Amino acid sequence: MNRTLDAGERIIDVEPMSGGITAEMRKLTIWTTAGFSRNLVLRTYTEPASLQHAQDSLERENAALTMLSGSVVQAPELLAVDATAAHCEYPSLLMTHLPGSTVLSEAGVAERVPLLARQLVEIHAVKAEPRPREYQTMTTADTVVVPARADAEVWAAAIDVLRGPVPTYDGRVLHRDFQPGNVLFDASQDATPRITGVVDWAGASWGPTDLDVAHCSTNLALLHGPQWGARFASAYEESGGVLSENTRARQYWRVRDALACSEEVQLWSAPWREAGRVDLTPRLVEDRLDAYISMLMDARGH
Incomplete structure (x- = not known):
């Protein structure tokens, strides 16, 4: 180099x-x-x-x-x-090298979520010619790892969602790993929060906007609690983003991403602990994933 x-x-x-x-x-x-x-x-x-x-x-x-x-x-x-x-x-x-730093703290999450949502809307609006390659999902119904303390009945129903047909969609440019760990914010403590850049584009793809939204929602649910996963999806639409009109399709993509996390949830959370979120113990992260899956499978959580 x-x-x-x-x-x-x-x-x-x-x-x-x-x-x-x-x-x-x-x-x-x-x-x-x-x-x-x-x-x-x-x-x-x-x-x-x-x-x-x-x-x-x-x-x-x-x-x-x-x-x-x-x-x-x-x-x-x-x-x-x-x-x-x-x-x-x-x-x-x-x-x-872009300025700024990742912010994973509990403090200020309510201010950061709308910024994350607006940033993702901008990504999905990018015009691509030629298009990136089609998205990939490696998880199958047989590779899901059910946490030891999880509600087995709820997880069985969630795994059945993966066995259903893949919903149709209008493709857009996807980051494919859009989540707080790949978004940089202004490092000035006294400044109004603002995004200074988005990194790690190794998974850039073409696919449904629901999949990118689902991925960030899963990460926020594990970082801050299940309710923040749902809040991010709402913030995305409030920012002008378009998701599937079909309730079943929305559930499919969110459940798919959350179940994909189950296979290596501890690998996901290790960098968060290294970054200072020592409260995110293996048990807490698994329990939050279980609660998030339960929320997604509850009709009131769609």
Whole structure:
């Protein structure tokens, strides 16, 4: 990636970044010939389990960042990509570093949820030509992991939802992992909350807006309680977003995403604890997932 730097520039510091699950993230500090520094971000796939998907993920992110470069969505600028490790030791992508930081605290969640909703509406409004690849869902009725303390009857009914037909939909650009851990906010404590960027576009896809909304709803339900999952879906529509008109379709996508989380809920929550949310114990997160599934399966929660 050194060939991407301007003549005379050099890397003076490398700092690991938290939050990455499938790839290693590093902030690079570059000293410029003008006498000041700038920051870049390097995403690298090194683990054997992630290497088999590295090329696909990097090609998706490459295409997504290229597509977003002319949109209103604040995303990193793509600088270089080596999806097959032809020039780097490992498959890698280099991009600009955005200001701000992730905010996962309980304080201020009511102010942040509408901002998250409006940001997702903007993402779904992006015009894409060519379109990203179709969305993927890996979860099946046979791969769901039912928590030990869960209501078995409710979960059995939820799993049956996956056995039903996939609802029809009008496709849009999806982030596919839109959630608080991938959204940056102004780091100034005294400032009115505002989003400064959206990161991690490795899963960018084409599919139903319901799926992106469902994913953020699941994350908010686990971070802050089931009621925030429902609140986010409402905020999305209040911001002009369009979801399926059919109640069954809405339930399908939300249940599908929540059940997908069951397979690796502890993997999801580990970065949250590392970021300071030590209250999110394995038991609490599983209990919140159980409560959220129950809410989705209750007609009053649709």
